[in-house]
Amino acid sequence: MSSRPVWEKRQFGHRARLALTPAQEQAIDAQAHAARAAWNLLHNLWSMTPKCTRSLTRMDQTLRQARKDIDWLGVLPAQATQAVLKTYMRAWRNCWEGRAEEPAFKSRVRSVMSVDIPQGRDLHIKRVHRRWGMVNIPRVGRIRFRWTRDLPVGKAANSDNRITGARLVKDSLGWHIAFRVTALERKPAEHTGPEVGIDAGVNISLALSDGNHQDHGRPPRLPDGSADRDKWLNKEEKAKLLRLEQRAAHRKSFRKPKERTSNRLHRSYDQIRQLRARATRRATDWQHRTTTSLARQYGVIVVEDLHITNMTRSAKGSVENPGKNVAQKSGLNRSIAQEAWGRTVTMLTYKTARHGGTLIKVPAPYTSQRCSACGFITSGSRETQELFVCKNPDCGWTGNADHNGARNVLHLYRIGHTMEIPAAGRAVVRRTRGVKPATAR
Template identity: 55%
Template sequence: MKRQRGYKALLGLTPEQVIALDEQGHAARAMWNLLHDWWTMTGKCLLRRASLALADQHIRQARKDLPWLAALPAQAAQQVLKQYHRAWVNCWEGRAGAPNFKSRIRSRMSVDVPQGRDLQIKRVSRRWGRCRIPKVGLVRFRWTKDLPGVTRSGPAGRVTGARLVKEAHGWHIVFRTETLVDDVHPKSTGRIVGIDRGVVVPLALSDGSNREHGPWLTDGERKRLIRLERKAARQRRIRKPGEQSGNRLARTYDQIARYRATAKRRAADWQHRTTTELADTFTVIAVEDLAVTNMVKSARGTTGHPGKNVRQKAGLNRVIAAEAWGRTVELLAYKLADRGGHLVKVPAAGTSRRCSACGFTCPGNRQTQARFACRAPGCGYTANADTNAARNIEHAAGRAVSGLLSPLHDGNEASTTSCAHSA
């Protein structure tokens, strides 16, 4: 069975190579914008019938007429065309919105190397590897994991291509790999667990344990970040309306971006380590089917109907976004599939207010953020609120997979008794 994965590594570039890659990144963005203008000028009625061969012909002519556009390799320019056409196909089929103009400030520079054989990957030391990038030459990258088909000790497979991406810490290369693995058969036995995602406790498990983390930045880094944000605010106030931003403000923004990128990388590292440990331990993992995008919407409202507690809601939105709940679910899904397990999503309604022991549901059951106490007569069950919610998620998952793993589920089947029924 073929398994496709991505492997990301930091590039060690010389100043000349950085300039060359920056030119390619700007040319790729300009190529996208030129295609967008050309396709949209034809009108929506002709957009579906636009010929890729004609577009490729215009790209070839543009690379001859514009020297700065020729900095982009020919295969990378063709890949921009393929990606733009795929964006419109996704829009027509309802999977995404229409492609837009790529801003120089808000878009991330990227260049594709579609053919893996052009990379000529080789390991040169314990920490460094080497590959060839078109119109840049041989570049070094950090070697932290064996690539398929490169070293004898590496897995069987091959590198099918790569993408160069510029981030706050510099240029990175993302290798597209194809690995040959044995067919993964579903596990017939194993453990099932429910996970409640939160902001106070990042991951609360139904077995009573938690997966927590500390702040992503140290105290010194947080203080430095706050000073930089205040410095950027002062520099923005000095700038006159309509005046272009200066180099000093741009340098301040770059420093802020590096600190935020550091926090993001540390969060992703913790998520990878935690989800790997969970996927190795449990066969079935259940999570709530949350609409995270709707949960982090602003409470500002409109001019006629302004929102309430806007600043408090904005702070909560930032905390939820920092936890990256959606990324946790994506990591669990593919890691469980690789190990023969699977992920179950259950409805989120009532999980925090339902008693996992008797099934009594009432808003008053959750007394505080951390304490749950059942108010049903004769029950008296008390537990941590997050742990109780995780157990309800596990119970719902046990019913959802009852045909497959019902003998393994030793929890109590929660009923749906509510306050109105008990009255």
């Protein structure tokens, strides 16, 4: 007797590159600047209004009147303006509930340019070519975008499978559109694959307890021992980046204090940001491919509950108590930031759930100092960043330090010392009663 399939709704995003003409790019830029200005106007209004008279209705009325009175603010569609208001109020709600800090003023330089399209019915998406599709942007017109995956459009769209909206986002490589998709999919069966512990490292990107390490093949260190800031760029791109940085430094030397940045210096900065964005895109692509492969292969994936912000804190210290090995710690912090461990765990979280697997977190203390063969713990076991040597005279196990950490991570899960991460809420440490840490693996 076969059981009936269980269906569940899943929400996800899909990002595609836009192919814009100069006029279309100028129009979207104007909308993005108007959206940023609308946020700042709301922030100023909220700050100057007494607490007893603050209301969503008043802010909505003020924003509507501002669109009528200010021409450059009126280029933003009405629904996109309402989306800015809803986002601002949601930011305050997250602050009140302790999930985020207070909303702040968005500067022209540091803020990301974006425009929200809250209604999916306004997009009118159509596939016109094997590699290209067309989408309608309010007050801009029809725009081509790269078609890299099937979207629920046309006859395939219904109440359960549809595009609910989109967001235009600009980075150093141009404008992109991020579709918000709701799909009805069959709930995956429980994954019966093996268990594996993962230790995120610098020398080995993802060390697995079974020895099936995942590495991107890019050395974290240069021959002189310093951290490689641009390991995702090839030799020609690194040489170009060096020339651009030298050119930018030369042009910056002619700028007087408080003087406006020249257009030439802006162009040099734009080219540098493009190379940096290209490297980030390659790193993200490797993470997507690797995490998808791990989610398909393993049923239970165990990772450490790392506090990356504390790990990458500077060792500079203060004037009274200066730090030690500041340069080495700075290079290590840079290498950790490049590996983007938090993004890897985020990808594994939703990909394991999509494939029927489970992601478990375990406490991180002593996983790198404990011998995975005998359980002996000492701070001097790591001879180098790569080598682990057990100081127990009865053991003497030697191996890769990251592999040793991955075996310890899996062992913590097997003895029940895990941290269950619910869909919403804080992690809870759970320890199986009556089970003590074993001294042998």
